[in-house]
Amino acid sequence: MNLKISNNQITYIRKANLYLISLTLLTFIIGLYFSLLVSPPDYIQGDSMRIMYIHVPSAWLSLFSYTILAASCVAWFVYRNPIFNLIAKSIAPIGAALTLIALVTGSIWGKPTWGVWWVWDARLTSMLILFFLYLAYILLWQSISNQETASKISAALGIIGFINIPIIKFSVDWWNTLHQPASISKLSSPSIDINMLIPLLIMTLGYMLFLITLFLIKLRTEIIDQKILRLSIK
């Protein structure tokens, strides 16, 4: 892979990361203070709904990172610049982790609210499939030993997965209306109080900064990796 990135530019990423890490920590501290202490408990669910401030941002950002992944795969097909494949590769494990966090916290939240760890709800099922799409992308890249080929092949899979997400969402929704009683769907669009919305938005910002920080660390490592690989081939 011929990356046209100088060592200076990599150093910039490292310097930016120092600021980003402190900013992330600060946002998380403020966000957790507001969401755990300041915001009012839900009048039905009590304090157990506070897991929402962890659950909802991770669910949002897991979808966001797959969009970034697919967008950079498309960008590779358009511009043929290998950096886009590295961007996709760097964001994949973070997105998979966010999906896993959303699934696990959702199931922990489900136990006191619904009485069960898991229901075959449309959104839960789609998230589970999204996790496996991430996994497929990561595993395909890892199982091809030639890095150049691996990057190009995985880009195709990233796009195929992205085309499939709306189809899977549509079919799972359709399947769900056949099989699922509508008991849970009333939770799907609750009007949210402003006192809960503000901590939620701060937490989302915190997650976003966290995602960017981790992403830049991973991207920098990947770029250095590719540069070392190129040197050792020469």
Add this chain to the structure above:
Amino acid sequence: MFLNLIMRDIKLAFFTSTSFLITASFFLLILILIPFIFGSEIGLLKVMFQGLIWIALVLSILLTLTRIFNSDYDDGNLDIIFRSGTSLELIICAKYIAYWITICMPLIVLVPFVAQAFNYSFVQAFPIVLNLLIGSFGMVFIATCVSALTLGAKRTTFLKGIIIIPLYVPFIIFGVDASSWPILIGLSLIAFVVSIYATIYSLRLYGE
């Protein structure tokens, strides 16, 4: 060339090895497991049969995937086919047809007869067979493109499963429902378009 390629793959599958018999008996044996798992109560068997034929089909496809490109890729035949001057699109279409005839067609032909054992009449079995017929084409398209994507990868049996099964979810959902065959046709057409581009792209990459 197109027909020759199809005939070659079919001959390889039907005459030079017993693999056609093996996949058919594998498919049957999975279905035979149904009464052992769920008991011989007729109402339950009918419901289970409808769903489990899809699992049997997915497993049969997964286990025979290496036949599409891998064996040709490993012994160099794929290179010769590429150099023949036939367009890649035609070659891939030939591969779809040959794979469908050798793997899916025998299974689908078997289904109406096996269905008798699960208390279906031929008329009742018809929608199931129709859905299998349409869905299996879509599944073959996806299987071919994933098989092309993983050509250069090592130890891919489970990897292919992990890539393919999430992509099969819509086919299974609409396949099990008897009345949604028009949606299955749509899905298969989308799969065809995506698959042919992805397959060409990855074959070019590995062919270099």
